[in-house]
Amino acid sequence: MPPERITSLQNPRVKQLVKLRDRRPRDEAGVFLVEGYREVRRALEKKVALQELYFAPDWFLGENEPALIAEAEAAGARLFELSKDAFAKVAYRERPDGLLAVAPQWRRALSDLVLPPEPFLLVVEAIEKPGNLGTILRSADAAGCHAVIVCDPVTDIFNPNVVRASTGVLFSVPLVVEESANVLQWLREKGVKTVATTPSATAPYSDTDLRGPMAVIMGSEQYGLSEFWLKNSDFPVRIPMAGQADSLNVAMATIITLFEAVRQRAAR
Template identity: 35%
Template sequence: MTTKLILSTQNPFIRQLVQLKDKSRERKKTGTFLIEGEREIFLALKGGYELETILIYPELFSLEQLNNLTSQQTNTIEVSKEVYQKLAYRDTTEGVIAIAKSKIHQITNLNFKTNKPLVLVAEAPEKPGNIGAILRTADAANVDAVIIANPKTDLYNPNIIRSSVGCVFTNQIATGNTEEIIGFLKAQNINIYCAALQASENYHTQNFTKPTAIVVGTEATGLSNEWLENSTQNIIIPMQGEIDSMNVSVAAGILIFEAKRQRNFK
């Protein structure tokens, strides 16, 4: 393992990495992104991601720790405190950042290991924090796939990585537009249960033991008509307070774990 040293924040390579951290356009153009933190890098490796380069701030993260983290032959760069702080996204951090290659998340790449998959679909989620929370829920429930319809941000936004605690790497994820996702689900004979207020039945009265997609929309606008027109059944979580909606990640958790309960948490 060869190690280089970069001390200046004005180094052209470091300036390029700052763009990679801050700009979705740059991540898409290069097909790479940054991963910050030991646990997140470990989960990315577990999820089959390829690392191009690892940067460490030696006072916080040693070469010995790096050797314990990965056996991949990866370029290693030691950086100064100023360089590390320029690249780090979190206030509290561990001294290690990786440059990783993005994966392609096409709907046709999904591979189910069961004939009764449980899929979570989120339409047009805007807030990276909500997407991260949804991915943590999906990981906790070990769903077969997460599908994001009409995404408003790229999956490798550093706030999604942070808020998902690396679960963006442990879930099987696909993205696409609503039309192609509905077509895919129907072709796979997966029942579509849409969380919606219109023509709904209480969620716990439904049978989620068959091939199931649970679909959630945004708190502001809900799901598009296209989903409602193609729904096997609209479902609702009964509200007992003054408002008629809850945070999308909370709703997704309630619905997914009801499905897991019915499946005896298999």
């Protein structure tokens, strides 16, 4: 069957897509939005069962979109063609590229993680900004982290800006949301040492052994790590600051620390 065509901004599906920008409607429906060619492509590569795919040829940026649409349809997604104005209504990007999918949410537990003998993990606590969380996921993927654990979340991992900032890496990095106390107990049971980044530490991150089973612990943008993690982590470390600034953006600090670990682990 040809895709259903939607031109009216008052169409119920258009209204529902707009609602899915907010967390409560997403959670009630058990779905989230995936916008963009690269993001939809990565979802399909990871066998995410897209429920619906909305597309608007007037917004396409290249020539590969029809093949991606056909692939999504073959994988079970229901197709809807939108007019240029209707797609602009549902898109959350300033300059959309004409592809928007609806995907099912998932829940993964710590017990679901399959780790190597010397896991390299990232734990983030109470990250507030969706863009930062997405960038952190992207960085963890680039560094080869075996999993990312989000503790006591402030930002919904299915926020559209998390998906966007992660460039679809949300689908490839094993991701768990859990309370800090449960995460600490699990890490200890697994024999994973914890390295907490904090400006109050005396040891530079580059002078600390980041090899072996290890989890880097990063805190929120505004408050840093909670007292819980500062008291219970094995190795507090700091990133030396030469200027007047006393801290870095949490996503940037995460990149610096992760890639020092990558350097050390590769050198071994």
